[in-house]
Amino acid sequence: MITATLNSETDFNGWRQAARKLAGHAIEPGQIEWRTPESTPSLFSHDRTLVSIEQDPLQQAQITVPREFLRLACRVAHHRDHERFSRLYRLLMRLQLAPKLLKNQAASDVRWLFKCEKEIRRDVHKMHAFVRFRKLGEREDGREQYAAWFEPSHRILELGAPFFKNRFPNMDWAIATPDGTAVWDGAELRYLQAGDVRDVPDHDEIEEQWKTYYASIFNPARLKVSAMLSEMPKKYWKNLPEARLIPELITSATNRSNDMLDRAPGPANKLAGHLEKIRSRSDSNST
Amino acid sequence: MPRTTLTQKLAILADAAKYDASCASSGTSGRNSLGRDGLGSAGASGICHAYAPDGRCISLLKVLLTNFCIFDCRYCINRSSSNVQRARFKPDELIRLTLAFYKRNYIEGLFLSSGIIRSPNYTMEQMIEVARRLREQYRFRGYIHLKSIAEADPELIKQAGYYADRLSVNIELPTEKGLTQLAPEKSSQTIHQAMSDIRISIDDVKDQRKQTWQVKVPRPVRVRKPKFAPGGQSTQMIVGADGANDEAILSTSVKLYSDYRLRRVYYSAFSPIPDSSADLPPVKPPLIREHRLYQADWLYRFYGFETQDILSGGDQGMLDLDIDPKLAWALKHREWFPVDVNSADKETLLRVPGLGVRSVLKILQARRQSRLRLEDVQHLTVSIKKVMPFIVAVGWSPGSLTDHQKLRQQFAPPPEQQTLF
Numbered sequence: 001m002i003t004a005t006l007n008s009e010t011d012f013n014g015w016r017q018a019a020r021k022l023a024g025h026a027i028e029p030g031q032i033e034w035r036t037p038e039s040t041p042s043l044f045s046h047d048r049t050l051v052s053i054e055q056d057p058l059q060q061a062q063i064t065v066p067r068e069f070l071r072l073a074c075r076v077a078h079h080r081d082h083e084r085f086s087r088l089y090r091l092l093m094r095l096q097l098a099p100k101l102l103k104n105q106a107a108s109d110v111r112w113l114f115k116c117e118k119e120i121r122r123d124v125h126k127m128h129a130f131v132r133f134r135k136l137g138e139r140e141d142g143r144e145q146y147a148a149w150f151e152p153s154h155r156i157l158e159l160g161a162p163f164f165k166n167r168f169p170n171m172d173w174a175i176a177t178p179d180g181t182a183v184w185d186g187a188e189l190r191y192l193q194a195g196d197v198r199d200v201p202d203h204d205e206i207e208e209q210w211k212t213y214y215a216s217i218f219n220p221a222r223l224k225v226s227a228m229l230s231e232m233p234k235k236y237w238k239n240l241p242e243a244r245l246i247p248e249l250i251t252s253a254t255n256r257s258n259d260m261l262d263r264a265p266g267p268a269n270k271l272a273g274h275l276e277k278i279r280s281r282s283d284s285n286s287t
Numbered sequence: 288m289p290r291t292t293l294t295q296k297l298a299i300l301a302d303a304a305k306y307d308a309s310c311a312s313s314g315t316s317g318r319n320s321l322g323r324d325g326l327g328s329a330g331a332s333g334i335c336h337a338y339a340p341d342g343r344c345i346s347l348l349k350v351l352l353t354n355f356c357i358f359d360c361r362y363c364i365n366r367s368s369s370n371v372q373r374a375r376f377k378p379d380e381l382i383r384l385t386l387a388f389y390k391r392n393y394i395e396g397l398f399l400s401s402g403i404i405r406s407p408n409y410t411m412e413q414m415i416e417v418a419r420r421l422r423e424q425y426r427f428r429g430y431i432h433l434k435s436i437a438e439a440d441p442e443l444i445k446q447a448g449y450y451a452d453r454l455s456v457n458i459e460l461p462t463e464k465g466l467t468q469l470a471p472e473k474s475s476q477t478i479h480q481a482m483s484d485i486r487i488s489i490d491d492v493k494d495q496r497k498q499t500w501q502v503k504v505p506r507p508v509r510v511r512k513p514k515f516a517p518g519g520q521s522t523q524m525i526v527g528a529d530g531a532n533d534e535a536i537l538s539t540s541v542k543l544y545s546d547y548r549l550r551r552v553y554y555s556a557f558s559p560i561p562d563s564s565a566d567l568p569p570v571k572p573p574l575i576r577e578h579r580l581y582q583a584d585w586l587y588r589f590y591g592f593e594t595q596d597i598l599s600g601g602d603q604g605m606l607d608l609d610i611d612p613k614l615a616w617a618l619k620h621r622e623w624f625p626v627d628v629n630s631a632d633k634e635t636l637l638r639v640p641g642l643g644v645r646s647v648l649k650i651l652q653a654r655r656q657s658r659l660r661l662e663d664v665q666h667l668t669v670s671i672k673k674v675m676p677f678i679v680a681v682g683w684s685p686g687s688l689t690d691h692q693k694l695r696q697q698f699a700p701p702p703e704q705q706t707l708f
Contacts, residue, residue, distance in 0.1 A: 100655075100656060103653065103655065103656055104652070104653045104656035104657065105649050105652070105653055106653045106656075106657070106659065106662075106667060129334050130336070130337075132393070133390065133392050134391070135391075146391070148392070164392075165321060166319035166320065166321050167319065167320065167326065167327060167328040168326055168390065169319075169321045170320065170325070171326070171390065204391065206387045206388070206391060209293070209294055209297055209387075209388075210388060212298050213301050213348065213388075214339065214345065215298075216299075216302045216305070217301050217302075217345060218339035218340055218341055219306070219339075219341050221571070221572050222342075222556075222558060222572060223340055223341060224340070224341055224574075225340055225342075226342070227338070227343075228338040228342045231342075246340055250340050260561055260563070261559050261569050261570075261571065263561075263563075263569075265562075265564060265568070266562060267370075268368035268370075268564075268565075269368050269369055271368075272359050272367040275357050
């Protein structure tokens with residue numbers, strides 16, 4: 001067995017360098033243990049290190065992959081699948097024999113790669129959707145400062161944060177997650193250690209208006225909870241201020257809807273008749 | 288009368304806007320604020336920032352500028368004869384609200400519509416003013432959708448397009464007869480004219496922008512005309528308020544797509560409103576019908592189906608409510624099947640029930656690598672059960688399954704299990 005040690009849970013560059021050497025010496029996937037700070041070391045004995053491989057006098061083979069593989073692998077490194085690095089390596093090896101393998105989504109490793117990438121993409125998308133900033137205050141020069149607490153499913157902070165830099169470059173903001181914190185100060189987007197929900201304010205004065213909007217835009221005659229849940233699963237609710245209204249909106253929906261259906265039409269607003277008169281007068285004036 | 292607070296206004300004017308189905312924030316020009324003043328970004332794909340318990344996406348702050356209205360459209364919550372509570376945003380209030388929501392990442396932007404007050408021109412000017420100030424004063428680069436008032440001066444609609452990502456004019460009802468009956472102040476001719484004006488402006492500005500680029504001018508001198516409604520044009524049709532059948536609805540859609548190159552036609556099941564008109568009693572919204580119409584719309588736009596193909600799956604100008612329109616078509620055209628997934632062309636594969644556009648593309652790619660068995664196809668589709676009777680793969684032939692008389696019953700839900708969509 002050979003141990004390849006990576007610097008972090010999402011150390012794609014480390015994996016890439018190690019994988020290039022290992023594949024260059026045709027080391028079988030089963031011969032490598034990929035170790036990250038959080039992984040539990042296996043019980044098997046390790047007779048070789050990466051350094052010993054490098055010193056191997058044999059000529060190292062050139063490793064090539066489709067550009068698409070690099071793009072996908074670099075994203076899938078952020079997945080929480082424990083076997084992500086070993087499966088990526090297995091794919092790397094298979095690609096040496098079958099360069100067009102990625103075109104075949106019926107193959108199980110390829111399917112795994114695309115499935116993970118899709119989950120990453122969805123997670124990043126949900127981060128862009130469900131981060132809720134709360135205002136911390138303003139700097140002396142009037143620049144606004146915001147913070148948010150978010151719990152992504154995968155380790156996607158660095159994939160998701162640049163979006164906010166492009167959208168809100170002129171305010172300071174921080175997004176704290178259990179894996180790390182992204183901080184933007186107008187000059188640099190930095191990634192710091194894991195955050196804590198208590199670092200973020202527990203309310204914002206605009207939230208009442210946002211909740212009013214959320215409740216008012218809902219149409220009780222079209223209640224369809226399953227459609228809501230498939231796009232906004234419950235795991236996100238605790239960090240969404242508007243989600244607190246959901247149970248009550250659901251319970252009252254049927255009654256509200258029936259009220260509208262049962263109520264007999266009342267007398268017309270008198271304004272309408274008045275308007276009718278004005279209109280007919282202006283029509284006859286203009287013709 | 289006590290003054291309404293901003294929060295009360297918001298409640299009234301959001302409630303008044305919820306019958307407009309669209310909340311799209313996608314398909315516009317890519318842009319961001321990095322290195323510039325202001326805020327906001329937009330691009331090809333929209334973002335749904337929340338979902339209401341009706342399953343609908345909340346992407347934009349969708350409100351009316353005011354729900355006072357001089358028109359009396361029978362289906363509308365804001366018609367002049369309705370006793371609903373009225374309110375009106377000052378442009379300043381709405382601008383501040385939009386920016387405050389945006390900065391907290393609640394929304395992608397603003398979808399502004401309005402009841403008609405004083406005159407169509409006056410109302411349109413007020414709406415444009417909100418959009419203009421967001422763009423020019425606050426350098427807001429988020430998404431703006433303006434519901435254009437068909438009766439307003441074409442010059443105003445032209446102005447609107449330079450501030451908005453998307454413009455829309457509601458066709459409201461599929462037939463002219465329905466419109467005359469239920470929206471006496473509106474005219475289908477005026478609506479079509481407004482859509483045509485928008486299309487012409489979109490096309491003209493696109494051409495002019497292309498030309499500026501092609502003419503060889505030194506780079507610093509190039510001034511490109513601003514974009515005009517880069518997110519295109521859409522409309523909404525109410526389903527179930529008048530007697531129009533699905534054939535009338537789909538034919539109208541097809542005409543709108545081809546004549547005015549609309550990005551989307553939205554179908555909105557006629558839904559009960561708090562104070563309904565005596566002329567149009569409230570009914571349960573025909574949600575399944577609305578869903579089938581959307582599916583039919585997709586078959587037309589992405590699957591190469593003609594309206595007549597789609598309607599042939601149903602009966603007397605109505606789609607089959609129990610099964611999706613592609614399956615309905617396939618069950619009545621069994622001579623097309625089974626289709627060999629290893630040799631059929633793209634157009635034919637798109638006709639197979641259960642195969643979406645993405646699955647078809649995956650199949651076309653995968654079969655270049657190896658001949659596909661049923662298990663392979665299963666990995667490339669969402670549900671193999673629906674596909675099986677209609678395809679041939681290595682080691683799989685549906686035999687008499689394709690002609691099975693009971694195929695329809697197999698896929699149609701038993702009536703008692705049917706739930707509201």
